[in-house]
Amino acid sequence: MGGLAHNIMCFPGAGAGVGNPMLWHCFRPYWLTISLPLPAIHTRISCIDRSIFVIVPESIWKFPKIGAFFHNKNIMVNQRKWLPRMKEAQISTSADTDRWRGVATSAAMPVPDEMRAWVLGDPEQLDRTTKPVPVPGRAEALVRIDAVAICATDLEIIKYGTPALIEGGPPFNKNFSPGHEYMGTVAALGPGVDEFEIGDRVTVEIHSGCGQCKRCRMGMYTSCHNYGLNFGDQNKGHRANGFTTDGGFAEYAVNNINTMIKVPDTMSDEVATLVVTAGTSMYGLTELGGLVAGESVVVIGPGPIGLLAVAVAKALGATPVILVGTRENRNAIGRQLGADITIDARNEDAVARVKELTGKGADYVVDCAGNETTVNQAIHMTNRGGRICLAAFPKEPATFDLGYLAVNNIYLYGIRGEGRSATHRAMAFMAENRFDAGLVHTHTFPMEDLPEALRYARDRVDDAIKVVVSMRKNANPAGSSGT
Numbered sequence: 251m252g253g254l255a256h257n258i259m260c261f262p263g264a265g266a267g268v269g270n271p272m273l274w275h276c277f278r279p280y281w282l283t284i285s286l287p288l289p290a291i292h293t294r295i296s297c298i299d300r301s302i303f304v305i306v307p308e309s310i311w312k313f314p315k316i317g318a319f320f321h322n323k324n325i326m327v328n329q330r331k332w333l334p335r336m337k338e339a340q341i342s343t344s345a346d347t348d349r350w351r352g353v354a355t356s357a358a359m360p361v362p363d364e365m366r367a368w369v370l371g372d373p374e375q376l377d378r379t380t381k382p383v384p385v386p387g388r389a390e391a392l393v394r395i396d397a398v399a400i401c402a403t404d405l406e407i408i409k410y411g412t413p414a415l416i417e418g419g420p421p422f423n424k425n426f427s428p429g430h431e432y433m434g435t436v437a438a439l440g441p442g443v444d445e446f447e448i449g450d451r452v453t454v455e456i457h458s459g460c461g462q463c464k465r466c467r468m469g470m471y472t473s474c475h476n477y478g479l480n481f482g483d484q485n486k487g488h489r490a491n492g493f494t495t496d497g498g499f500a501e502y503a504v505n506n507i508n509t510m511i512k513v514p515d516t517m518s519d520e521v522a523t524l525v526v527t528a529g530t531s532m533y534g535l536t537e538l539g540g541l542v543a544g545e546s547v548v549v550i551g552p553g554p555i556g557l558l559a560v561a562v563a564k565a566l567g568a569t570p571v572i573l574v575g576t577r578e579n580r581n582a583i584g585r586q587l588g589a590d591i592t593i594d595a596r597n598e599d600a601v602a603r604v605k606e607l608t609g610k611g612a613d614y615v616v617d618c619a620g621n622e623t624t625v626n627q628a629i630h631m632t633n634r635g636g637r638i639c640l641a642a643f644p645k646e647p648a649t650f651d652l653g654y655l656a657v658n659n660i661y662l663y664g665i666r667g668e669g670r671s672a673t674h675r676a677m678a679f680m681a682e683n684r685f686d687a688g689l690v691h692t693h694t695f696p697m698e699d700l701p702e703a704l705r706y707a708r709d710r711v712d713d714a715i716k717v718v719v720s721m722r723k724n725a726n727p728a729g730s731s732g733t
């Protein structure tokens with residue numbers, strides 16, 4: 251702030267209005283930054299008009315007289331120590347001020363009152379509607395969504411409801427917008443947020459735990475004990491966008507700043523939507539022990555998480571990395587992402603082949619398929635003292651060889667989502683082009699064609715793997731592939 255530290259800054263033109271109340275009135279509804287000593291401040295603010303927005307340093311706001319004055323005149327106060335970018339900030343002084351109190355927006359990126367959004371009605375029914383744009387609170391930002399990837403879990407939620415949990419129950423007919431693998435541009439900052447700037451491109455992780463339960467304190471926020479308790483009298487502050495709170499099949503979403511990761515300029519929107527998927531793979535591997543350099547890793551199931559688990563394991567130095575799948579086109583992508591060897595489980599005995607390749611069995615096995623066959627394969631291909639990550643959510647109970655597991659001291663880990671900031675680590679790899687996650691992205695549709703995009707993902711039309719819907723893409727009846 252330098253030489254202006256003891257001036258009242260009026261916009262436009264610092265200093266022009268100092269000491270001249272009439273001039274101050276001319277500048278309505280612009281904002282002021284006041285950082286004068288207390289007596290001078292009190293003299294000067296007495297001529298500020300009602301409903302103007304004022305930014306004051308914390309040191310001044312503490313004085314009760316000043317606080318009461320602002321309150322009585324309905325002057326909104328944003329308490330900040332110092333924010334250089336507030337020079338660009340424009341704060342509304344209209345009737346919606348209560349909703350947006352303390353939220354910073356920018357004239358360069360105006361935020362509308364309403365947005366288009368897809369909402370879940372009955373099972374398998376998505377309707378396009380309008381909703382109020384959500385308002386970011388403390389430690390939150392408003393993200394304008396630019397692209398969203400479709401996940402198998404979205405298809406689950408739309409059909410069965412689980413694992414989404416809205417207001418303590420199934421997500422149907424609750425004006426809920428699914429979609430959780432999105433990226434976009436920061437459009438507004440909640441009170442006190444200076445970790446991001448308006449205009450930043452960000453990608454997001456899904457879970458923002460309550461921050462106060464035992465698991466959240468351990469960094470295991472995907473296993474938050476207050477999952478879904480974010481409504482009515484039970485507001486624990488938990489968010490899992492697209493699961494317990496509104497997600498990305500809309501124009502805007504609110505995110506906790508800890509779930510946001512800056513996207514490098516060189517990364518496309520589509521690839522940026524895949525960071526959270528790579529983060530899920532990263533979380534599985536790091537929960538297994540993390541240090542996989544020089545150890546053998548087998549991944550079963552070449553879906554998006556499995557393919558990116560191959561890529562992450564390779565980037566972490568695992569050797570050999572073995573992929574087990576039933577479709578050659580997927581296995582071929584696995585080889586491009588770093589698999590040293592792929593096994594076609596339709597034509598080969600996967601367990602025997604892994605033992606042959608590794609000697610005593612694999613050190614780590616990641617099961618991304620999650621059925622009775624693959625769980626038992628995983629158990630029998632793991633070496634003594636080895637570790638298994640269960641990364642899929644099967645709907646049916648499975649019978650497995652418990653005796654073999656115990657006798658061989660094999661560890662079994664159930665892994666949910668992308669905890670312990672694994673998504674940030676995945677971004678570190680992707681920003682450095684350690685692997686080409688874009689290989690799993692096969693199709694892009696405009697947001698208005700979401701039902702068609704979901705069909706491509708569900709029925710694997712045209713060998714679809716990751717289907718992305720983009721706000722920036724114009725309607726195109728056939729959809730199209732791209733990277």
Ligand SMILES: [Zn+2]
Pocket residue numbers: 401402403404430431
């Ligand atoms: Zn997902």
Ligand SMILES: [Zn+2]
Pocket residue numbers: 459460461462463464465466467471473474475476
């Ligand atoms: Zn928690």
